[in-house]
Amino acid sequence: MQTLFYVSLNGGHVGPYSVETIVQKIEGGEHVWTDYVYCEAKADWVVIMEHPSFADKFQASSVKTPAKAVDEHTVFNAEAPKHDDKYKEKAWYILKEGNNYGPFSKLELVQMLQEKTMFEYDYVWHSKLNAWKRVAELDEYSAESIRAMKESGLSEIAEVFFRRRHARASYGCSLIVHNNKTVFKGRSMEISSGGAGILIDNPNLQPGQNLFLHFQPGDGVPPFNAVCTVVSKQMVKDTKSALDSVKYGVKFTSISQSVRESIRQFTQKAA
Incomplete structure (x- = not known):
């Protein structure tokens, strides 16, 4: 019996469709690979490109340089200096909302990660890869590799790490999390x-x-609620409890302006 899937669309869903029909709709522009299908096995919505029934088809359709990107790359190579800089070579592509963007240099991608315009869960591609990969899967963008970039002493790289949109500070309080x-x-x-x-x-x-967080009061910031998106996930070694095993980075997508200002003042004082 053929497996059928519902597909997310504008806050609702359509279908059910077969795998072949969904792939055809993606190729026709009705859907993109980053839409969601409902997975009966997980009883949850899963990104199409990550579902086992679609993974091979996604890689087969995506592991090639987009025509537009080739043109941009050709123009760049014609104007680029002759010396090869591994941080500045424009050879990386980003997948966003089913569209390919690029080429970008590693330095530009790291800057996007710093400024939170790209995240560890986004997909990127380079000619040395045999498939689109999440940033978090690549040693090239591991914490160790980025730390080595930061410590290289090159002025342009130092500037990327110096410019942080939001000041950060250590902050300890208990949380209630809801998904x-x-x-x-x-x-x-x-x-x-x-x-x-x-x-x-x-x-x-x-x-x-997406998560809903309730922060208990702590360290000079009042209790507050926030809607957020998980943007990074890091395993913490040598811990004594399950709570300490994973550190998540979250981006606030909904938070009151008064709380945001309280946090800003707190981080400035702590700097």
Whole structure:
């Protein structure tokens, strides 16, 4: 019996469709690979390109340089200096909302990560890769690799790390976390007016998920609620409890202006 899937569309869903029909609709522009299908096995919505039934088809359709990107790359190579700079070579492409963007240099991608216009769960591609990969999967963008860039001493790289949109500060308080299904306990480690670094007693949350957070009062910031998106996930080694095993980076998507200002003042004082 053929498996059928519902597909997310404008806050609702359409279908059910077969795998072949959904692929045809993606090729025709009705859907994109970053839309969601409902997975019966997980009883949850899953990004199309990540579902086992679609993974091979996504890679087969995507592992090639977009025509537009080739043109841009050709223009860049014609004007580029002859010396090869591994941080400045424009050879990386980004997948956003089903569209390919690029080429970008590694330095530009790191700057996007710093400014939170690109996240660890976004997909990128380089000619040396055999498939689109999440940023978090690549050693090229690991914490160690980015730290080596930061410590290289090159002025342009130092400027990227110096310019941070939101000041951060250590901030400890307990949290209540909700994902529209389950309530979890957690605690914060650091905070900025744009987001926070938090520990949650669930190691299975994924970048891209939306969460509702309730921050208890702590360190001069009043209690507040925030809607956020998980933008990074980092395993913490040598811990004594499940709560300490994973650190999540979250971006605030909805927070009151008065709370944002309180956080800004707190981080400035702590700097």
